[in-house]
Amino acid sequence: MSQDQAEARDPTASLKGREAHALGPVTTARGPEPQAPSPAAHPENPKPGREEQRPVKAWRAILILIVGAIAVAYTGIAERRHEGEKLKQWTQEQAIPPVAVVTPKRAGDARELVLPGNVEAFYSANIHGQVKGYVQDWRKDIGAKVHQGEVLAVVDTPELDQSIAVAQSEVEKAKANLALAKVTAARWNSLRNTAAVSQQAADEKDADARARAADVDAAQSNLDRLKAEKGFADIVAPFNGVVTARNVDVGTLVRADGANSPALFTVADVHQMRIYVPVPETYAADLKDGMKATLELPEYPDHTFDATIVTTAHAIDQKSRTLLVELLADNKDGLLFPGAFTRVHFSIPPDPDTFTIPASAMLYRDTAPKVATVGPDDRIALKMVHVARDLGTAVEITGLSPDARIVANPPDSIVSGEEVRVMEAAGEKTQGQSAESAQGPADHAKSAPEMAQTGRDHAE
Numbered sequence: 001m002s003q004d005q006a007e008a009r010d011p012t013a014s015l016k017g018r019e020a021h022a023l024g025p026v027t028t029a030r031g032p033e034p035q036a037p038s039p040a041a042h043p044e045n046p047k048p049g050r051e052e053q054r055p056v057k058a059w060r061a062i063l064i065l066i067v068g069a070i071a072v073a074y075t076g077i078a079e080r081r082h083e084g085e086k087l088k089q090w091t092q093e094q095a096i097p098p099v100a101v102v103t104p105k106r107a108g109d110a111r112e113l114v115l116p117g118n119v120e121a122f123y124s125a126n127i128h129g130q131v132k133g134y135v136q137d138w139r140k141d142i143g144a145k146v147h148q149g150e151v152l153a154v155v156d157t158p159e160l161d162q163s164i165a166v167a168q169s170e171v172e173k174a175k176a177n178l179a180l181a182k183v184t185a186a187r188w189n190s191l192r193n194t195a196a197v198s199q200q201a202a203d204e205k206d207a208d209a210r211a212r213a214a215d216v217d218a219a220q221s222n223l224d225r226l227k228a229e230k231g232f233a234d235i236v237a238p239f240n241g242v243v244t245a246r247n248v249d250v251g252t253l254v255r256a257d258g259a260n261s262p263a264l265f266t267v268a269d270v271h272q273m274r275i276y277v278p279v280p281e282t283y284a285a286d287l288k289d290g291m292k293a294t295l296e297l298p299e300y301p302d303h304t305f306d307a308t309i310v311t312t313a314h315a316i317d318q319k320s321r322t323l324l325v326e327l328l329a330d331n332k333d334g335l336l337f338p339g340a341f342t343r344v345h346f347s348i349p350p351d352p353d354t355f356t357i358p359a360s361a362m363l364y365r366d367t368a369p370k371v372a373t374v375g376p377d378d379r380i381a382l383k384m385v386h387v388a389r390d391l392g393t394a395v396e397i398t399g400l401s402p403d404a405r406i407v408a409n410p411p412d413s414i415v416s417g418e419e420v421r422v423m424e425a426a427g428e429k430t431q432g433q434s435a436e437s438a439q440g441p442a443d444h445a446k447s448a449p450e451m452a453q454t455g456r457d458h459a460e
Contacts (some may be wrong), residue, residue, distance in 0.1 A: 004458050031238065033342050075136055088176040090390070098421040101374055101405040104355035107396060111389070113286075117277035117295075117327075119340040122267035123239055129254035130232035133157035140265070142246050152265050153235040160230055166224035174216040181209035193205055241269040243287040244338060273329050275334045276306055277344050278322035286348045287312065294345040295329060296338075305329050305336065307344070354388050360409045362387075371400070372407040372414050380418045 060391050139152035140146055185205040192202040210349070237243075245266035248254075255261045275295065279287060287309060295305040309328040316323055329336065363370045363382070385399040400406075405422070407414070 033430065045356070096419055096421045097411075098423045099134070099372075099410070100372065100408045100423050102358060102361065102408045104357050104397075104402060104404060104406060105353070106402060107350045107354045107356055110350055111345040111396075113283055113348055115277050115279060117275045117297075117338055117342045117344040119297075119338060119342055120276060121241070121244075121270050121272045121338040122272040122274060123241065123269035124244075124338060125267050127152070127265040128210065128244075128261060129155060129234060129235070130256060131157050131229050132153060132256045133160065133233065133254050135252040137248055137250045140237075140243050140246070141244050144243045146243060146267060148237055148239050150237045151234050152237060152243070152267075153248060155233040155235065156407040157233050159273035160226065160233070164223065164226045164230060167226050168435070169217065171216065171219040174212065174219040178209070178212035178216050179305065180406065186210040197317070206222050227392050235264055239267070239269055240271075241267045243337050244268045251411055256320070260266070268338050269383050270334065270338065272332050273331045273338070275327040275329060275342060275344065277325045277327065278317070278320060279325050281316055281321045281323065283346075284323040285311075287323075287346065291346065293327055293347075295336075296343040296345065297340060299340075300335065303335075321392060325413050346446055351388070351398070353398050355389075355398070355400055356394050356395050356396050357406055358408060359390070359402075361392055361406050362395055362413075363410055363414075369397075371397070372410040373400075374405040374407065374420060374422055376420055376422055380414055380416055380420060382414075382416045404429060417456065 012162055037048065082146055133155040136154045136156040140150070140152045146152065153441075168193065185202075185208065188202045188205040192199060193199045194434060245263065247262050248264045254264070289309055291309045295306045295307050297303075297305070307324060307327040310328045311326050313324040348374065361371055363372060368384055369387050370384050373381050373382050373383055385397040387395055387397055389396040406421075
């Protein structure tokens with residue numbers, strides 16, 4: 001074995017030999033140690049042999065460097081390709097717009113409808129004068145509880161009294177004429193038997209007697225009419241109730257044409273009250289006869305009153321587009337007053353086909369409300385809906401299925417068929433996101449130049 005081969009196998013031996021040659025023989029305490037024979041003393045390791053082995057070692061080293069460079073380059077290229085694929089995938093994912101979805105909530109509770117209403121008496125009558133005269137005395141003031149037939153005021157009627165006196169005289173005169181006509185007719189009938197008078201004359205006397213009898217009836221009827229008018233001189237209550245208005249005083253002129261004169265008194269029956277509410281046409285179909293309601297009055301902030309729908313107008317007013325609804329409320333304690341304003345609270349049963357969604361999910365295009373729904377293939381489908389009630393931050397709609405996925409805040413540019421990435425309502429992460437993408441947000445945050453620089457670093 002040559003010295004070069006020995007050095008190649010044990011480089012430390014060659015190093016030790018050179019160090020020993022430089023230091024010379026080492027002397028120890030026991031004396032000089034024997035030196036190993038120099039390789040030069042052996043004639044089988046000539047110098048020209050070592051020079052022939054050096055080109056082989058150089059080519060071997062170059063080959064190792066080339067293989068190492070190829071391995072490093074391949075590793076860098078492979079990693080760069082992997083980073084490029086991840087960048088492409090991330091870019092494609094970001095090109096699909098993300099949307100947050102919500103599901104419609106079924107309206108489980110009864111809806112409350114609050115509308116203004118007017119309180120009216122069960123009965124209300126404006127009492128006018130029926131005869132001409134002057135108020136002689138009034139006996140009931142406003143707030144007085146009266147019974148049917150009770151006198152409210154007395155009217156003095158001098159002209160009517162004079163007419164009654166004349167009518168009585170006419171009756172007496174008619175009766176006297178009747179008596180004379182009867183006597184004359186009887187005499188002429190007796191003379192007819194003796195042929196002293198003609199039959200024609202006797203018949204005329206009988207007819208005159210009957211005419212006089214009719215005059216008596218006419219005069220008596222006129223007298224009765226005037227006496228009946230005299231009965232209206234006493235202003236009486238038409239039913240049990242309360243006097244709510246008095247527009248007369250002693251000496252007030254009362255006219256017989258009551259239609260053109262103000263009412264003398266107003267009497268209202270308040271044992272029950274009628275409440276009239278104009279209901280918008282949108283809710284007209286929801287209110288039925290017999291439904292309960294609650295009344296809230298400003299003068300009683302801590303008290304409510306129960307009422308019941310008794311009927312409706314069954315017609316929509318063309319001017320206001322409302323349905324007039326009539327309710328009935330008991331007023332045994334007398335706390336409700338005619339003409340009062342009230343807020344009527346209706347409890348409308350929930351509609352099983354009505355759902356509640358956020359108001360931000362609505363789209364108004366071509367005057368038709370729509371919502372953007374996401375199908376099973378994650379593509380947009382615009383659907384038309386009907387707005388039942390606007391609650392401000394939420395909207396009650398019909399026309400959707402309960403399992404529909406609705407875009408919570410759709411952009412104005414959204415169209416049917418557009419592909420989207422469905423996200424949770426909170427917008428934190430995509431539904432169906434893989435574990436790999438969830439664990440690598442830092443990779444997604446890299447830009448394309450950063451990924452390219454990473455590949456060059458690996459190559460170097």
